[in-house]
Amino acid sequence: NAGVMQNPRHLVRRRGQEARLRCSPMKGHSHVYWYRQLPEEGLKFMVYLQKENIIDESGMPKERFSAEFPKEGPSILRIQQVVRGDSAAYFCASSPSEGQVYGYTFGSGTRLTVV
């Protein structure tokens, strides 16, 4: 029973390019959460999705960032026209239902470096 799978583990992009981060939740989990970890900081919530629905995107930057969780396939976090300040570790977590009750399972993250 594989855990939460994130890929790629490391991603390097030049300024202005697009970054696509993928997250496959644990089997049976229908809730996905994305968090961003900046250097020397804790994790900051970005977005909460269920299949085909964005439930809470209050932590998403207003521009250039988008997320989806289609009916089939992984959840995607997309960052358009990346800038140096987007360099961070991006973590995905999944849960079977209300995350705070069952506890999340986190993936190993994608470390994005913008050069």
Next chain:
Amino acid sequence: AQSVTQPDIHITVSEGASLELRCNYSYGATPYLFWYVQSPGQGLQLLLKYFSGDTLVQGIKGFEAEFKRSQSSFNLRKPSVHWSDAAEYFCAVGPPPTGNLIFGKGTKLSVKP
């Protein structure tokens, strides 16, 4: 405002010594509290969680934490630290209605031989 404070950025203890990592929270309702551990370059692993009931909770790897409502604290403890415990530890609180967690900035633990 909801927040989590971990006052200690970096702690160094000797192997075999006891450990206490502090966590204070500000939350408007009954909190759900978590401790996670992150090894370098890795994701977060859940150590323990508190929802209700006994205020002393046991977790994995010999860790425990005590919820003290009057002090708004949820400190993590271990009686005897092992070198493999060197990592960064995050306290988190929830839930807002949609289930996202609020994390502290973390405490980095170093272990001396």
